[in-house]
Amino acid sequence: MGLEDRESMRILRDALDPALGSEDVIRDFHTRWFGLDLSARDLFPPDMTKQREVFGHALLWLCDELIAQRAEEPVSFLAQLGRDHRKYGVTQEHYASLQKALLDTLRSHLALRWDRRLGEAVNDVVELVVGVMSGAADAETAPPFYDGTVLEHLRPARDVSVIRLRLDHALPYLPGQYVPVQVPQWPRRWRYLSPAIPSDPNGYIEFHVRSVPGGMVSTAIVGEARPGDRWRLSNPHGAMHVDRDDGDVLMVAGSTGLAPLRTLIMDLARFGENPRVHLFFGARYPCELYDLRTLWEIASTNPWLSVTPVSELNTDPPWAVDYPSVAPPRGLHVRQTGRLPEVVTRYGSWSDRQILICGKPAMVQATKAALVAKGAPAERIRHDPLAS
Ligand SMILES: Cc1cc2nc3c(=O)[nH]c(=O)nc-3n(C[C@H](O)[C@H](O)[C@H](O)COP(=O)(O)OP(=O)(O)OC[C@H]3O[C@@H](n4cnc5c(N)ncnc54)[C@H](O)[C@@H]3O)c2cc1C
Structure with missing residues (x-):
């Protein structure tokens, strides 16, 4: 039965659910692993809180997917994870010690319910994790970093x-x-x-x-x-893109969230014809709109691009006297004052646009919610994952 044994898979899943107290399981796993293989400890930062949380969530998600009989996404996720972990210096020996530590931990935490069927399911999940990750790492030919x-x-x-x-x-x-x-x-x-x-x-x-x-x-x-x-x-992730055949584009950038949108705009500038792109670039103070000159330069030779600067406050703080002025020559839209979600939706719903939002998580969520409330279809809105 193994992975197909849903009853056993649910027992394993519950043991990995943070809402049901799985922190001890994950902590115990890392303690066992580092006890078995001291070199594995050097792969991680001193504070393991985040790593524990991420690993626990990944295992829980994996069990949920397998219970729902969806294997394709978990396998490609694990393969990606294996390729990514090469940058930490993870070796095949680390995978062997990880496999033993994870199996021992789960057997010990599930001891009261352990039987042949549960043993098979747990064994299969651990083998899937280790097998796919180490296999994908081994097969990858791109440099790890x-x-x-x-x-x-x-x-x-x-x-x-x-x-x-x-x-x-x-x-x-x-x-x-x-x-x-x-x-x-x-x-x-x-x-x-x-x-x-x-x-x-x-x-x-x-x-x-x-x-x-x-x-x-x-x-x-x-x-x-x-x-x-x-x-x-290390190797890139993410799928934020502009579909040049899918109509006009709205971009919303908060502070350094500008970076990937600027890259997309620079890439579009290779083409003579493009969909219209309207970029709102926002920051707290006017002086923090740090890259307006580059945007002005691109917009001045690419008529498909228009840029609206937005600042939450209308005046600069006292520390700004030490910094060079970031205001570009005239040519962009007049700077608007307010928070990005409000300013962007003042112009309408943008429901006919492909929409890309980038910036700190709270801004991305608020802007997306404001646009959806105005009528923009959620499936046309793209952004990166909000946490790493
Ligand atoms: C897909 C993706 C792409 C990113 N690209 C960029 C980029 O191009 N430029 C850039 O400057 N940052 C970018 N970030 C954010 C960056 O990865 C870090 O999360 C951020 O720099 C904080 O790291 P830290 O070590 O300073 O803070 P940590 O020590 O990890 O966290 C300290 C505190 O800051 C909070 N925090 C973490 N990230 C943010 C954030 N983005 N905004 C506000 N509070 C936060 C945490 O909740 C925590 O309370 C990106 C993040 C993701 C997920």
């Missing part, structure tokens, strides 16, 4: 950095995708960043980073990144 050197660190606003690097080898990615990044200030703390230019055959790449209050990696990048730093990037 791409190292590069910081060439330039610009600070167009207090909380925003533009970082330009040259990679030792070009990283292929599609416009609108994002990549995992590790910086020397925080080894083993990978974060997703979205390249702000299309993939370059000579390895040049640019990121726009906003420091979030209390954020570990973003504040270190904005405060400390310097030319010569060696960054490590």
Whole structure:
């Protein structure tokens, strides 16, 4: 029976449900794994809270999918996970110790209900996880990571950095995708960043980073990144794109959420004819609309692009006196004041548009909700995952 034994699969699923107290199972699993294989501990950051949460959720989702007899998505998810984990230096030996630790943990936590059938189901799930992940990692021929050197660190606003690097080898990615990044200030703390230019055959790449209050990696990048730093990037993810045959486009960017949309716009600029693209670029203060000059330059030679700057507040803060003015020459729409969801929907429902939203999770959710409330079809709205 194994994976087909729904009753046993439900017992396993419940043991992995955080709502039913699965934290102990996941914590115990990591303790056993690191006890069996000390080198596995070095793959992870010191604080394991996030890793535990992500691993627990992934296992729970996997069980739910298998119970619903959907195997295709879980298998491609696990394969992707296996390919991604190469960047941490995960080896086949790590998979062997992980398999033993996970099996031992589940057998011990399910001891009271353990029988031959449950044993088979648990064994099959663990084998599926380990087999697909390690098989996909083994079969992958692309490099696990791409190292590069910081060439330039610009600070167009207090909380925003533009970082330009040259990679030792070009990283292929599609416009609108994002990549995992590790910086020397925080080894083993990978974060997703979205390249702000299309993939370059000579390895040049640019990121726009906003420091979030209390954020570990973003504040270190904005405060400390310097030319010569060696960054490590890994393979791209994401499917945010513009369909050139699917009508006009609305883009909404909050702060450095501009990066992937700017890449898409730069990519579109290769073509003579495009759907009309209207971009709302928002920030808290006018001085934080850090990239208006580039947008102005693209819009001035590409009549399909129009840009509306939006700031929540109408005046700049006192610290802005130390920063260069970001206002571009006349040519863009007049700057609007207000929050993005309200300003964007003031112009209508945009229901005939393909809609791309990018920025901090709360802004993305609020803008999407406001657009849907006005009549935009939810299935026409695209955004990246809201958490990493
Ligand atoms: C698909 C994707 C693409 C991304 N692209 C970019 C990009 O191009 N440029 C960029 O600057 N950031 C981008 N991010 C966000 C980035 O990956 C980090 O999450 C962010 O920089 C915070 O990391 P941290 O280590 O500083 O904060 P952490 O130490 O991880 O978190 C500290 C606190 O900040 C909160 N927090 C985390 N992320 C955000 C956020 N985005 N906004 C507000 N609060 C947050 C957390 O909830 C937590 O309370 C992207 C995220 C995703 C999921």
